[in-house]
Amino acid sequence: MFLGEFQHLIDGKGRVILPAKFREELADGLVVTKGLEDCLFVYTPVEWSKLEDKIREMPLTNQNARAFTRNFFSGAAKGTPDKQGRVSLPQNLRDYAGLNKDVVVIGVGARAEIWDKEKWTKYSAETESSYSEIAEQLAGLGI
Amino acid sequence: MFLGEFQHLIDGKGRVILPAKFREELADGLVVTKGLEDCLFVYTPVEWSKLEDKIREMPLTNQNARAFTRNFFSGAAKGTPDKQGRVSLPQNLRDYAGLNKDVVVIGVGARAEIWDKEKWTKYSAETESSYSEIAEQLAGLGI
DNA sequence: ATGTTGAAATTCCCCCAAAAACATCTGTCT
Protein backbone atom coordinates (compact mmCIF):
# COMPACT_ATOMS: atom_id res chain seq x y z
CA MET A 1 0.00 0.00 0.00
CA PHE A 2 1.62 3.22 -1.17
CA LEU A 3 0.75 6.53 0.47
CA GLY A 4 2.12 10.04 0.45
CA GLU A 5 3.96 12.50 -1.73
CA PHE A 6 7.73 12.76 -2.03
CA GLN A 7 10.11 15.10 -3.83
CA HIS A 8 13.17 13.63 -5.49
CA LEU A 9 15.82 14.26 -8.09
CA ILE A 10 16.86 12.18 -11.07
CA ASP A 11 20.61 11.71 -11.38
CA GLY A 12 22.64 11.98 -14.55
CA LYS A 13 22.05 8.33 -15.44
CA GLY A 14 18.29 8.59 -15.28
CA ARG A 15 17.86 7.00 -11.89
CA VAL A 16 15.29 7.92 -9.28
CA ILE A 17 15.61 7.37 -5.59
CA LEU A 18 12.57 5.64 -4.23
CA PRO A 19 11.00 7.09 -1.11
CA ALA A 20 12.27 5.22 1.91
CA LYS A 21 8.73 4.22 2.78
CA PHE A 22 8.30 2.42 -0.53
CA ARG A 23 11.57 0.51 -0.48
CA GLU A 24 10.49 -2.50 1.46
CA GLU A 25 7.50 -3.22 -0.72
CA LEU A 26 9.54 -2.88 -3.89
CA ALA A 27 12.70 -4.54 -2.68
CA ASP A 28 12.24 -7.71 -4.70
CA GLY A 29 11.34 -6.05 -7.97
CA LEU A 30 9.03 -3.60 -9.63
CA VAL A 31 7.61 -2.74 -13.01
CA VAL A 32 7.38 0.75 -14.43
CA THR A 33 4.96 1.56 -17.27
CA LYS A 34 3.57 4.48 -19.18
CA GLY A 35 0.65 5.76 -17.13
CA LEU A 36 -2.23 8.09 -17.74
CA GLU A 37 -1.92 11.89 -17.67
CA ASP A 38 1.75 11.72 -18.65
CA CYS A 39 3.11 10.07 -15.58
CA LEU A 40 4.69 6.69 -14.92
CA PHE A 41 3.00 3.90 -13.01
CA VAL A 42 5.05 1.73 -10.68
CA TYR A 43 3.70 -1.67 -9.79
CA THR A 44 4.81 -4.47 -7.54
CA PRO A 45 5.47 -7.72 -9.42
CA VAL A 46 2.22 -9.16 -8.10
CA GLU A 47 0.05 -6.27 -9.26
CA TRP A 48 1.85 -6.30 -12.58
CA SER A 49 1.18 -9.91 -13.36
CA LYS A 50 -2.53 -9.40 -12.76
CA LEU A 51 -2.42 -6.66 -15.34
CA GLU A 52 -0.33 -8.68 -17.71
CA ASP A 53 -2.83 -11.51 -17.72
CA LYS A 54 -5.59 -9.17 -18.81
CA ILE A 55 -3.55 -7.74 -21.63
CA ARG A 56 -2.48 -11.12 -22.92
CA GLU A 57 -6.07 -12.03 -23.53
CA MET A 58 -6.34 -9.37 -26.20
CA PRO A 59 -6.58 -10.77 -29.72
CA LEU A 60 -3.63 -10.57 -32.12
CA THR A 61 -6.03 -10.04 -34.96
CA ASN A 62 -7.53 -6.80 -33.73
CA GLN A 63 -5.64 -3.76 -34.89
CA ASN A 64 -6.44 -1.56 -31.91
CA ALA A 65 -5.52 -4.33 -29.56
CA ARG A 66 -2.17 -4.68 -31.29
CA ALA A 67 -1.48 -1.00 -30.98
CA PHE A 68 -2.34 -1.04 -27.33
CA THR A 69 -0.32 -4.13 -26.59
CA ARG A 70 2.72 -2.70 -28.29
CA ASN A 71 2.54 0.51 -26.36
CA PHE A 72 1.91 -1.26 -23.14
CA PHE A 73 4.73 -3.78 -23.24
CA SER A 74 7.28 -1.67 -25.03
CA GLY A 75 6.60 1.04 -22.49
CA ALA A 76 7.23 -1.26 -19.58
CA ALA A 77 10.42 -2.03 -17.73
CA LYS A 78 11.18 -4.54 -15.04
CA GLY A 79 13.71 -3.50 -12.51
CA THR A 80 15.11 -3.96 -9.05
CA PRO A 81 16.24 -1.18 -6.78
CA ASP A 82 19.94 -1.27 -5.93
CA LYS A 83 21.23 -1.29 -2.39
CA GLN A 84 20.72 2.42 -2.12
CA GLY A 85 17.11 2.28 -3.22
CA ARG A 86 17.61 3.61 -6.72
CA VAL A 87 15.82 2.50 -9.89
CA SER A 88 16.95 3.40 -13.37
CA LEU A 89 14.29 4.57 -15.79
CA PRO A 90 14.73 3.83 -19.51
CA GLN A 91 15.05 6.74 -21.86
CA ASN A 92 11.72 6.17 -23.58
CA LEU A 93 9.84 6.28 -20.30
CA ARG A 94 11.56 9.43 -19.18
CA ASP A 95 10.68 11.03 -22.47
CA TYR A 96 7.09 9.94 -22.20
CA ALA A 97 6.59 11.48 -18.79
CA GLY A 98 8.74 14.52 -19.55
CA LEU A 99 11.02 13.90 -16.60
CA ASN A 100 13.96 16.24 -16.26
CA LYS A 101 15.47 16.58 -12.85
CA ASP A 102 12.81 17.36 -10.31
CA VAL A 103 10.26 14.61 -9.93
CA VAL A 104 7.48 13.83 -7.50
CA VAL A 105 6.77 10.29 -6.42
CA ILE A 106 3.31 9.71 -5.04
CA GLY A 107 1.61 6.73 -3.48
CA VAL A 108 -1.74 5.79 -4.98
CA GLY A 109 -2.72 2.70 -3.07
CA ALA A 110 -1.91 -0.35 -5.15
CA ARG A 111 0.63 1.53 -7.26
CA ALA A 112 3.04 4.42 -7.05
CA GLU A 113 3.39 7.16 -9.65
CA ILE A 114 6.30 9.24 -10.86
CA TRP A 115 5.56 12.75 -12.11
CA ASP A 116 7.55 15.62 -13.45
CA LYS A 117 7.42 18.13 -10.64
CA GLU A 118 5.95 20.93 -12.69
CA LYS A 119 3.28 18.73 -14.18
CA TRP A 120 2.31 17.42 -10.82
CA THR A 121 2.07 20.89 -9.31
CA LYS A 122 -0.19 21.98 -12.10
CA TYR A 123 -2.29 18.86 -12.06
CA SER A 124 -2.83 18.78 -8.33
CA ALA A 125 -3.71 22.47 -8.27
CA GLU A 126 -6.31 21.93 -10.95
CA THR A 127 -7.89 18.91 -9.39
CA GLU A 128 -7.77 20.15 -5.85
CA SER A 129 -10.05 23.02 -6.58
CA SER A 130 -12.57 20.72 -8.14
CA TYR A 131 -12.01 17.94 -5.65
CA SER A 132 -15.52 17.95 -4.26
CA GLU A 133 -17.07 18.28 -7.69
CA ILE A 134 -15.22 15.22 -8.88
CA ALA A 135 -16.22 13.36 -5.78
CA GLU A 136 -19.80 14.16 -6.59
CA GLN A 137 -19.50 12.57 -10.00
CA LEU A 138 -17.92 9.47 -8.55
CA ALA A 139 -20.88 8.89 -6.28
CA GLY A 140 -22.34 6.55 -8.84
CA LEU A 141 -19.35 4.23 -8.62
CA GLY A 142 -20.35 3.03 -5.21
CA ILE A 143 -17.71 4.62 -3.04
CA MET B 1 8.46 -12.14 -21.47
CA PHE B 2 9.77 -9.34 -23.64
CA LEU B 3 9.56 -5.79 -22.40
CA GLY B 4 10.97 -2.44 -23.38
CA GLU B 5 12.18 -0.49 -26.37
CA PHE B 6 15.73 -0.57 -27.70
CA GLN B 7 17.60 1.28 -30.44
CA HIS B 8 20.06 -0.64 -32.57
CA LEU B 9 21.93 -0.60 -35.84
CA ILE B 10 22.05 -3.20 -38.56
CA ASP B 11 25.61 -3.94 -39.63
CA GLY B 12 26.81 -4.27 -43.19
CA LYS B 13 25.98 -7.98 -43.24
CA GLY B 14 22.36 -7.57 -42.26
CA ARG B 15 22.74 -8.56 -38.64
CA VAL B 16 20.88 -7.04 -35.73
CA ILE B 17 22.14 -6.99 -32.20
CA LEU B 18 19.51 -8.29 -29.88
CA PRO B 19 18.91 -6.27 -26.73
CA ALA B 20 20.89 -7.73 -23.88
CA LYS B 21 17.69 -8.33 -21.96
CA PHE B 22 16.31 -10.58 -24.70
CA ARG B 23 19.40 -12.73 -25.17
CA GLU B 24 18.78 -15.31 -22.55
CA GLU B 25 15.29 -16.12 -23.73
CA LEU B 26 16.41 -16.43 -27.34
CA ALA B 27 19.72 -18.13 -26.72
CA ASP B 28 18.60 -21.53 -27.98
CA GLY B 29 16.91 -20.35 -31.13
CA LEU B 30 14.29 -18.03 -32.50
CA VAL B 31 11.90 -17.62 -35.40
CA VAL B 32 11.54 -14.40 -37.35
CA THR B 33 8.59 -13.82 -39.62
CA LYS B 34 6.72 -11.12 -41.47
CA GLY B 35 4.64 -9.30 -38.93
CA LEU B 36 1.70 -6.98 -39.13
CA GLU B 37 2.11 -3.26 -39.81
CA ASP B 38 5.39 -3.74 -41.68
CA CYS B 39 7.50 -5.01 -38.87
CA LEU B 40 9.10 -8.36 -38.10
CA PHE B 41 7.88 -10.70 -35.37
CA VAL B 42 10.41 -12.60 -33.32
CA TYR B 43 9.32 -15.65 -31.37
CA THR B 44 10.94 -18.14 -29.08
CA PRO B 45 10.69 -21.69 -30.43
CA VAL B 46 8.07 -22.50 -27.81
CA GLU B 47 5.84 -19.55 -28.59
CA TRP B 48 6.23 -20.23 -32.27
CA SER B 49 4.95 -23.74 -32.07
CA LYS B 50 1.97 -22.59 -30.03
CA LEU B 51 1.18 -20.15 -32.76
CA GLU B 52 1.67 -22.77 -35.40
CA ASP B 53 -0.96 -24.91 -33.73
CA LYS B 54 -3.43 -22.08 -33.63
CA ILE B 55 -2.95 -21.26 -37.26
CA ARG B 56 -3.37 -24.87 -38.27
CA GLU B 57 -6.78 -24.81 -36.70
CA MET B 58 -7.96 -22.08 -39.00
CA PRO B 59 -10.43 -23.23 -41.64
CA LEU B 60 -8.76 -24.01 -44.93
CA THR B 61 -11.91 -22.96 -46.68
CA ASN B 62 -11.58 -19.33 -45.72
CA GLN B 63 -9.69 -17.39 -48.35
CA ASN B 64 -8.32 -14.80 -45.95
CA ALA B 65 -7.11 -17.50 -43.67
CA ARG B 66 -5.23 -19.11 -46.53
CA ALA B 67 -3.60 -15.86 -47.53
CA PHE B 68 -2.58 -15.10 -43.99
CA THR B 69 -1.18 -18.57 -43.45
CA ARG B 70 0.89 -18.43 -46.60
CA ASN B 71 2.44 -15.11 -45.67
CA PHE B 72 3.11 -16.13 -42.16
CA PHE B 73 4.86 -19.37 -42.89
CA SER B 74 6.61 -18.54 -46.12
CA GLY B 75 8.12 -15.47 -44.53
CA ALA B 76 9.45 -17.30 -41.54
CA ALA B 77 13.09 -17.98 -40.84
CA LYS B 78 14.67 -19.94 -38.03
CA GLY B 79 17.87 -18.67 -36.57
CA THR B 80 20.23 -18.68 -33.63
CA PRO B 81 22.04 -15.71 -32.17
CA ASP B 82 25.83 -15.92 -32.28
CA LYS B 83 28.05 -15.57 -29.23
CA GLN B 84 27.77 -11.82 -29.34
CA GLY B 85 23.99 -11.87 -29.42
CA ARG B 86 23.60 -11.06 -33.10
CA VAL B 87 21.06 -12.49 -35.53
CA SER B 88 21.27 -12.21 -39.26
CA LEU B 89 18.07 -11.32 -41.04
CA PRO B 90 17.37 -12.70 -44.53
CA GLN B 91 17.19 -10.19 -47.33
CA ASN B 92 13.50 -10.73 -48.04
CA LEU B 93 12.56 -10.00 -44.46
CA ARG B 94 14.66 -6.86 -44.35
CA ASP B 95 12.98 -5.70 -47.52
CA TYR B 96 9.57 -6.46 -46.16
CA ALA B 97 10.05 -4.37 -43.06
CA GLY B 98 12.00 -1.67 -44.87
CA LEU B 99 14.99 -1.98 -42.56
CA ASN B 100 17.95 0.19 -43.40
CA LYS B 101 20.35 0.96 -40.63
CA ASP B 102 18.50 2.32 -37.66
CA VAL B 103 16.08 -0.16 -36.17
CA VAL B 104 14.04 -0.34 -33.01
CA VAL B 105 13.53 -3.62 -31.22
CA ILE B 106 10.54 -3.73 -28.90
CA GLY B 107 9.25 -6.29 -26.46
CA VAL B 108 5.56 -7.12 -26.81
CA GLY B 109 5.07 -9.75 -24.17
CA ALA B 110 5.11 -13.12 -25.87
CA ARG B 111 7.06 -11.84 -28.87
CA ALA B 112 9.58 -9.21 -29.82
CA GLU B 113 9.30 -6.97 -32.87
CA ILE B 114 11.85 -5.34 -35.15
CA TRP B 115 10.91 -2.02 -36.71
CA ASP B 116 12.54 0.47 -38.98
CA LYS B 117 13.21 3.38 -36.66
CA GLU B 118 11.31 5.92 -38.67
CA LYS B 119 8.29 3.70 -39.04
CA TRP B 120 8.16 2.99 -35.37
CA THR B 121 8.39 6.62 -34.42
CA LYS B 122 5.52 7.42 -36.71
CA TYR B 123 3.43 4.47 -35.65
CA SER B 124 3.82 5.01 -31.94
CA ALA B 125 2.99 8.68 -32.28
CA GLU B 126 -0.17 7.85 -34.19
CA THR B 127 -1.38 5.22 -31.79
CA GLU B 128 -0.60 6.98 -28.56
CA SER B 129 -4.04 8.49 -28.34
CA SER B 130 -5.73 5.14 -28.64
CA TYR B 131 -3.45 3.93 -25.90
CA SER B 132 -4.86 6.24 -23.29
CA GLU B 133 -8.40 5.56 -24.43
CA ILE B 134 -8.04 1.84 -24.01
CA ALA B 135 -6.04 2.24 -20.83
CA GLU B 136 -8.82 4.29 -19.39
CA GLN B 137 -11.31 1.57 -20.15
CA LEU B 138 -9.07 -0.99 -18.54
CA ALA B 139 -8.62 1.21 -15.53
CA GLY B 140 -12.38 1.27 -15.27
CA LEU B 141 -12.36 -2.49 -14.91
CA GLY B 142 -10.67 -2.14 -11.60
CA ILE B 143 -7.06 -2.63 -12.53
C1' DA C 1 17.55 25.39 22.94
C1' DT C 2 21.52 22.85 21.67
C1' DG C 3 24.27 19.10 20.71
C1' DT C 4 24.44 14.28 19.18
C1' DT C 5 23.36 10.43 16.42
C1' DG C 6 21.57 8.10 12.70
C1' DA C 7 19.52 7.64 8.37
C1' DA C 8 18.47 9.36 3.98
C1' DA C 9 19.82 12.03 -0.13
C1' DT C 10 23.11 13.78 -3.51
C1' DT C 11 27.33 13.69 -5.83
C1' DC C 12 31.33 11.43 -7.51
C1' DC C 13 34.13 7.75 -9.39
C1' DC C 14 35.33 3.27 -11.15
C1' DC C 15 34.67 -0.85 -13.59
C1' DC C 16 32.42 -4.03 -16.49
C1' DA C 17 29.61 -5.25 -20.21
C1' DA C 18 27.35 -4.13 -24.31
C1' DA C 19 27.68 -1.74 -29.08
C1' DA C 20 29.65 -0.60 -33.14
C1' DA C 21 33.30 -0.66 -36.17
C1' DC C 22 36.83 -3.42 -38.00
C1' DA C 23 39.03 -7.78 -39.57
C1' DT C 24 39.36 -12.73 -40.94
C1' DC C 25 37.91 -16.88 -42.80
C1' DT C 26 35.22 -20.14 -45.64
C1' DG C 27 32.93 -21.70 -49.47
C1' DT C 28 30.97 -21.11 -53.99
C1' DC C 29 30.54 -19.53 -58.46
C1' DT C 30 32.53 -17.88 -62.59
Next chain:
DNA sequence: AGACAGATGTTTTTGGGGGAATTTCAACAT
Protein backbone atom coordinates in the same frame (compact mmCIF):
# COMPACT_ATOMS: atom_id res chain seq x y z
C1' DA D 1 42.57 -19.57 -59.77
C1' DG D 2 40.42 -15.39 -58.54
C1' DA D 3 36.74 -12.80 -56.82
C1' DC D 4 32.80 -12.20 -54.31
C1' DA D 5 29.30 -13.08 -50.94
C1' DG D 6 28.27 -15.09 -46.82
C1' DA D 7 29.16 -15.98 -42.24
C1' DT D 8 32.08 -15.80 -37.92
C1' DG D 9 35.41 -13.61 -34.97
C1' DT D 10 38.08 -9.61 -32.78
C1' DT D 11 39.02 -5.00 -30.97
C1' DT D 12 37.97 -0.62 -29.21
C1' DT D 13 35.09 2.63 -27.33
C1' DT D 14 31.26 4.19 -24.96
C1' DG D 15 27.69 4.23 -21.75
C1' DG D 16 25.40 2.42 -17.88
C1' DG D 17 25.25 0.15 -13.49
C1' DG D 18 26.96 -0.24 -8.95
C1' DG D 19 29.41 1.15 -5.02
C1' DA D 20 31.37 4.50 -1.86
C1' DA D 21 31.88 8.96 0.38
C1' DT D 22 30.28 13.29 1.64
C1' DT D 23 26.61 16.23 2.88
C1' DT D 24 22.06 17.26 4.40
C1' DC D 25 18.23 16.49 7.08
C1' DA D 26 15.58 14.87 10.92
C1' DA D 27 14.81 12.81 15.33
C1' DC D 28 15.99 12.42 19.86
C1' DA D 29 18.12 13.25 24.27
C1' DT D 30 20.51 16.09 27.30
